[in-house]
Each structure stands twice: as structure tokens, then as C-alpha cells.
Amino acid sequence: MDERSDLELIKEFKEGKEQAFNQLVLRYQERIYWVVRRLISDHDQADDIVQDVFVKAYHALKSFKGDSSFYTWVYRIAVNLSLNEIRRRKVHRTFSIDESDFQYESDEAHPLEKLEKEERAQLIKKAIECLPEKQKKVFVLRYYEELPYEEIAKILKTSVGGLKANYFHAVRKIGAYLKHEM
Amino acid sequence: MKCETIVPLLAEYTDGTISAEDRKTVEGHLASCEQCSRHVELIADALNTLRSVPEENVPENYFSSLVPRIRERLERRRRFNIASIVPLWVQEALAPAAALAVVASFIALFFIFEPSADNLASLSSIVRAMQNEDTTALSDYVASQNIAQTNVDAEEHVLETASDPSLVTRHFEKSAFGGLHGDVEDISVSTSLISSDPSYESLSSDEVDQVIERLSHLSAGQADQTTL
Structure with a gap:
């Protein structure tokens, strides 16, 4: 495990040590992947966006001033690129859920129980996709990433009070959707 | 509360x-x-x-292969990105010169084509019309100039008198660029296209010469009529 701080790695990268950037990617790739995947749903598209996030970070890192933490900064890139993709999808009317996206750990659950879980997962995905953009990103960062509201506020550049209200309404809407559909 | x-x-x-x-x-x-x-x-x-609901899966080895794939993408983009090759200070130094070159090109184009007062008036009215999203103004302008049509008619006439009609179609396919731009230079392009077009192998060399001569003759005549 590399013990250098993010700022140390960024400093080394700015001095020309390319390896330092690899370390930053390794440190945040999983978290960034899951944020994007929650927002985008599809693995292949998420993979494409994750690569773009780090490519963008690579080029912008040279001018990174350290006003916010690296991970807040890179999360912001990830959320913005994911939302761009969602908007692009809406424009092209390709908003669909692919059955093949759902691959679960093989377990010993009864086939009917498994099917029920998969159906529930599908419904949750649909419910999340139906959320307004702002509520969607707040929900993903709060529920799945378990980030504190203060951190989400830095990433999304918004107030904590507003975020809490957004999160509340997001979960309420997901609940209403599930109740209606189940 | x-x-x-x-x-x-x-x-x-x-x-x-x-x-x-x-x-x-x-x-x-x-x-x-x-x-x-x-x-x-x-x-x-x-x-x-x-x-x-259980967590969704990620393909095996996904995370272990991510760094090399990001590096590959960076490299691919670097190859197509001139900005990453030319140092920033060179780009900054050349920026004013590039801007000057663009302005100089516009001025040169202005003198080369020597637009008439009428055309300038038409062009400015088009710009105004397009700002108001009136696209019909552009098509009206093209129609009023009649340049492309003049050129196409000239070539069609020469080709029809020189050979069989099927060559006309084939030639038009090849010389769409020249025909649409319709200035004297484009006629020369069309002339060289004719001599290199394999479909003209069936013509005798005299006939080819005759076609080229007539095209050149027409282009000289058209130079007087064509005003851009």
C-alpha cells in the first residue's frame, strides 16, 4: 500500500513522475467506477466514462491548485461526465435497461427467490433513473458512496441543507415508485 | 415545526x-x-x-487492467493532439501570428475574387438573414449567382457533342467538385479529369484533344461572365 498522500503524489506527477498518476488511479478507481456505474447502470458505458474521467484528470492535474481534495475534485469530474452521458442518452432516446447488465454473484438461492431479487434490482434501477438529475447524484453519493453531506456539498458545490432535502425526496420517490410497481 | x-x-x-x-x-x-x-x-x-438487493458484479480483472487501458487511451489521444507535442510557450508565441495569418487570408481572398458591390450587398443581406435563421436567403443567393449551373451546362454541352451520353453521367459523378464550385480553375480540373478518366479510352486522341480544347475555350469565355 502506497503511503504517500494525494498531494505528494500530485506534486511528484507535476514534477514529471508519471508513475505517481498511476498510484492515484489505483487509489480511486473503484470508488469512481461505482459512482459512475450507479449513475449510468451499464458496465461498458461506465468503463468508458471512468477512463475519460482519469484522462481528463491527467490533463487537468497540471493546473490542480489543491483548493479541494483530489478525491472531491475527481468525483466532481466523474459526476459531471456521467450526467453528460445521461443527457446525451436522453437526447438520443436510448434510455433503456439492458437485461444483460444484471450479473450477480452465483449463490445458492432458490431460482424464484433469485428471480425476485433480480426483478427488485431492475425496479430500483428504473426508480433511480427516473429521478431528477440533482436528486439522482445526491442519492448515489449519499446512499451508495456513503459520503458525508459536507463532502457531497463540496463535490456538487451546493448547500448541505439543500442536499439533505434532495436526498430525502430522492428516497421518498424511489419508495413511491417501488410501492407502485411491486 | x-x-x-x-x-x-x-x-x-x-x-x-x-x-x-x-x-x-x-x-x-x-x-x-x-x-x-x-x-x-x-x-x-x-x-x-x-x-x-445484492451488489452488481464487475468483470474479473477489471480493476487490475484499468491503469494500462487508461494509459493506452492517453497515448492514443496524445498522438492526435498537436497541442501535447508543441510546447505551450511555442503555442502561445505562435497564436498572434496564426490570428494574423487568418486575417491576411481573408483580405487576400477579398482581393482575389474582387467582389462587386452588388455581391457584397447580397452577401451582407444573407448574413443578416441567417442571423434571423432565414435559410431561404442562402438558397436564393446561390440561385441568383447561377454559377454552378453555368459550369455544368458548359461541360454537358461539350461532352454530349464529343461522345455517347453515358459518359456524361459518369463524368459528372467524377467532377462533382469542379462543377459545384464553378470557377475557371475548376474547368481546368475538369479538363484533367477528362484526360485521365478511363471511360475516355474509347475516344481517339483527336477527340480527347477536341474536348479539352473546347472546354478550355469555354472556360476562357466564362472567365468574362463569372464573377464571384
């Missing part, structure tokens, strides 16, 4: 991060507000459902 005021606290209440003091406030409100109670119940159910 009003429902709108309690909402941020309800978020913390439902995810268990609320302070003891705020919890009392929320529970006091819930005891007297049926609507908020229903919301909290709904949220609790939603969170239970969310927790009951």
Missing part, C-alpha cells in the same frame, strides 16, 4: 445520522404529522428494498 423545515432532518433521521436532540424534534413532529410519518415509512421500506 413546518414540514419543509423538518425535511433535511428527516433525511438524517432515515439514514441514522441524526443527533439525539434533532431526533427528539423529528419524533415530536412525526407524532403530529401524518403526511411526514407516511413519508418516513415509505423511505424505510425503500431503504430495506435497496439493501435486499
Whole structure:
């Protein structure tokens, strides 16, 4: 495990040590992947966006001033690129859920129980996709990433009070959707 | 307390991060507000459902292969990105020269084509019309100039008199660029196309010479008529 701080790695990268950037990617790739995947749903598209996030970070890192933490900064890139993709999808009317996206750990659950879980997962995905953009990103960062509201506020550049209200309404809407559909 | 005021606290209440003091406030409100109670119940159910669904999978070795793939993408983009090859100070130094070159090109084009006062008036009216999203002005302008049509007619006439009609079609396919631009230079392009077009192998060299000569003759005549 590399013990250098993010700022140390960024400093080394700015001095020309390319390896330092690899370390930053390794440190945040999983978290960034899951944020994007929650927002985008599809693995292949998420993979494409994750690569773009780090490519963008690579080029912008040279001018990174350290006003916010690296991970807040890179999360912001990830959320913005994911939302761009969602908007692009809406424009092209390709908003669909692919059955093949759902691959679960093989377990010993009864086939009917498994099917029920998969159906529930599908419904949750649909419910999340139906959320307004702002509520969607707040929900993903709060529920799945378990980030504190203060951190989400830095990433999304918004107030904590507003975020809490957004999160509340997001979960309420997901609940209403599930109740209606189940 | 009003429902709108309690909402941020309800978020913390439902995810268990609320302070003891705020919890009392929320529970006091819930005891007297049926609507908020229903919301909290709904949220609790939603969170239970969310927790009951297993994590989705990621392909095996996905994360171990991500860094090399990001590096590959960076390299691919670097190859197509001149900005990453030319140092920033060179780019900055050349920027004013590039801007000057663009301006000089426009001035040169202006003198080369020597636009008439009428055309300038037409062009400015088009610009104004296009700013108002009136696209018909552009097509009207093209039609009024009649340049492309003049050129196509000239070539068609020469080709029809020189050979069989099927060559006309084939030639037009090849010389669409020259025909559409319709200036004297394009006629020369068309002339060289004719001599290199394999479909003209069936013509005798005299016939080819005749076609080229007539095209050149026409282009000289057209130079007087064509004003851009």
C-alpha cells in the first residue's frame, strides 16, 4: 500500500513522475467506477466514462491548485461526465435497461427467490433513473458512496441543507415508485 | 415545526445520522404529522428494498487492467493532439501570428475574387438573414449567382457533342467538385479529369484533344461572365 498522500503524489506527477498518476488511479478507481456505474447502470458505458474521467484528470492535474481534495475534485469530474452521458442518452432516446447488465454473484438461492431479487434490482434501477438529475447524484453519493453531506456539498458545490432535502425526496420517490410497481 | 423545515432532518433521521436532540424534534413532529410519518415509512421500506438487493458484479480483472487501458487511451489521444507535442510557450508565441495569418487570408481572398458591390450587398443581406435563421436567403443567393449551373451546362454541352451520353453521367459523378464550385480553375480540373478518366479510352486522341480544347475555350469565355 502506497503511503504517500494525494498531494505528494500530485506534486511528484507535476514534477514529471508519471508513475505517481498511476498510484492515484489505483487509489480511486473503484470508488469512481461505482459512482459512475450507479449513475449510468451499464458496465461498458461506465468503463468508458471512468477512463475519460482519469484522462481528463491527467490533463487537468497540471493546473490542480489543491483548493479541494483530489478525491472531491475527481468525483466532481466523474459526476459531471456521467450526467453528460445521461443527457446525451436522453437526447438520443436510448434510455433503456439492458437485461444483460444484471450479473450477480452465483449463490445458492432458490431460482424464484433469485428471480425476485433480480426483478427488485431492475425496479430500483428504473426508480433511480427516473429521478431528477440533482436528486439522482445526491442519492448515489449519499446512499451508495456513503459520503458525508459536507463532502457531497463540496463535490456538487451546493448547500448541505439543500442536499439533505434532495436526498430525502430522492428516497421518498424511489419508495413511491417501488410501492407502485411491486 | 413546518414540514419543509423538518425535511433535511428527516433525511438524517432515515439514514441514522441524526443527533439525539434533532431526533427528539423529528419524533415530536412525526407524532403530529401524518403526511411526514407516511413519508418516513415509505423511505424505510425503500431503504430495506435497496439493501435486499445484492451488489452488481464487475468483470474479473477489471480493476487490475484499468491503469494500462487508461494509459493506452492517453497515448492514443496524445498522438492526435498537436497541442501535447508543441510546447505551450511555442503555442502561445505562435497564436498572434496564426490570428494574423487568418486575417491576411481573408483580405487576400477579398482581393482575389474582387467582389462587386452588388455581391457584397447580397452577401451582407444573407448574413443578416441567417442571423434571423432565414435559410431561404442562402438558397436564393446561390440561385441568383447561377454559377454552378453555368459550369455544368458548359461541360454537358461539350461532352454530349464529343461522345455517347453515358459518359456524361459518369463524368459528372467524377467532377462533382469542379462543377459545384464553378470557377475557371475548376474547368481546368475538369479538363484533367477528362484526360485521365478511363471511360475516355474509347475516344481517339483527336477527340480527347477536341474536348479539352473546347472546354478550355469555354472556360476562357466564362472567365468574362463569372464573377464571384
